[in-house]
Amino acid sequence: MNTSTSRIAIKVDGLRKSFGAQVVLDGIDLEVAEGTVFALLGPNGAGKTTMVRILSTLISGDGGEVRIAGHDVAREPDAVRAVIGVTGQFSAVDGLFTGEENLRLMADLRHLGKSAGRKRVDELLERFDLVDAAGKPVATYSGGMRRRLDLAMTLIGDPRIIFLDEPTAGLDPRSRRAMWQTIGELVADGVTIFLTTQYLEEADRLAHRIGVLDGGRLVAEGTPNELKRLIPGGHIQLSFAGAAELDRAARAFGGASRDDEALTLQIPSDGGVGSLRAVLDRLETGAIEVDELSFQTPDLDDVFLSLTAAPDDRKVTVR
């Protein structure tokens, strides 16, 4: 095998997909290196799940090429299926079975053999803290337990590439942290992870690279730090009692955007104490009276608005 392809776990070129007249994926290109985490970030309906469905051989794309571990998903789906694992909103566990039976079923379908299968099932029950619940029907499990079992079922066959579709959606903070830790352990073992999420924090924490999907296009792609530089940061908002004060403040802060109706001024900020101090210093030097001061940090909506609206105008303030 040639080294350049063996280093790339997932390669997508010009992937397109429509459902009827609705274009869901409109020419996606991306590469995920082996042993790294790629997070696909996007709002509901951005096409994240469709992307995972195509990459995991569930459905086929309309155009473009997808290679998983060097195998074309359209031409060698079984070769792809042999190396991947999928855990997601659309993939499920059997509620009528116990946790152990679900795992045993997966072990049988991975053809592990009786004793090796039993050993692997016991290992995973232990690792995912499901030993006590192993004999209970999954229908009685909590959301977090279900998600753990789901991931354990995916790991039965030791997949080299794992797709996680919104792995922490609907989980409480503790379960979310546990899931993050598990993902970290998998990556430490050299597994490649492709995950989708709506949470900026999650992508920031886990991913080596992040792709932002919006309206079927990858509107930004890079390391978390690269992306943060692309995304306009938060701002400090100053409210004033009158138009005269606003005018003086606007002269004092060159790059700020003003709202004459609301009598507010928005000053770009990285959210740090230093930038706040600089603003306060300048207000004091100019003897400018401020009614109210507030910090605005960007949420995911702001990130999308800024990335999709005017990508070449970096000074544009969010909203």
Add this chain to the structure above:
Amino acid sequence: MTAYPLVVADSATMLRRNLRRMRRYPSLTVFIAGFPVVFLLLFVYVFGGTLGAGLGPSGGGRAEYLAYVVPGILLITVAGAAQGTAISVAMDKNEGIFARFRTMDIARASVLGGHVVGSVIQSMLALAIVTVVAVLIGFRSTTGPVAWTAAAGLLVLTAFAVSWLSVALGMAAQSVETASNLPMFLILLPFLSSGFVPTESMPGPLAWFAEHQPFTPLIETVRGLLEGTPIGDDGVIAVGWCVAISLVSYVWARRLYDRDPAA
């Protein structure tokens, strides 16, 4: 390639899964066997006296009607199992269990095949229960073991065809509720056949339909094999229907299984 043993191994795994689900959810099997038993008792003890008197020129009574209706009840047992199969297939589809299987390197035929074989076994269990009840209330076959084996074989073949059809219906249904309603026509069809009254007693167009739908040759063949009435070409037609329904349903179900689940 080791494709053949894998298909066998995966199908066995899927069959074990479906049999375990049946054990976990026994009320379905009880219902599948229970409703034809209720029909049998209803038709023999409530309607049987009158319907028996109307059988043929010589007339008859409850005992004659019991002999007449048993083949129809056996076929309605097989048809009734379709509902349970369609429901469990639709559950697997809607809960995303098929989606998980489809991303795994397992023989695709095994997933639906496991449902079909499980469903045939479920039908056989129900048929055994119905047969025991029929014998207990006085049904006696006038033929011998060879004919009984042939009748059992035809019922298995019918169960196979109905199972593939119900797997396809379960795949086609958008919800579990639809999946439970779609196979209702299979339970109605035996009534519009020679199962409960001779087709000659029906009005023209209905009689024509009854004579040409699959259940009539199936019932006539089972009747011939159990009671020695003439079978004629009904046997060939019955087997032909089973093969045709199995084939068409298999192709349909496979296409639905391979199709984009989001479309």
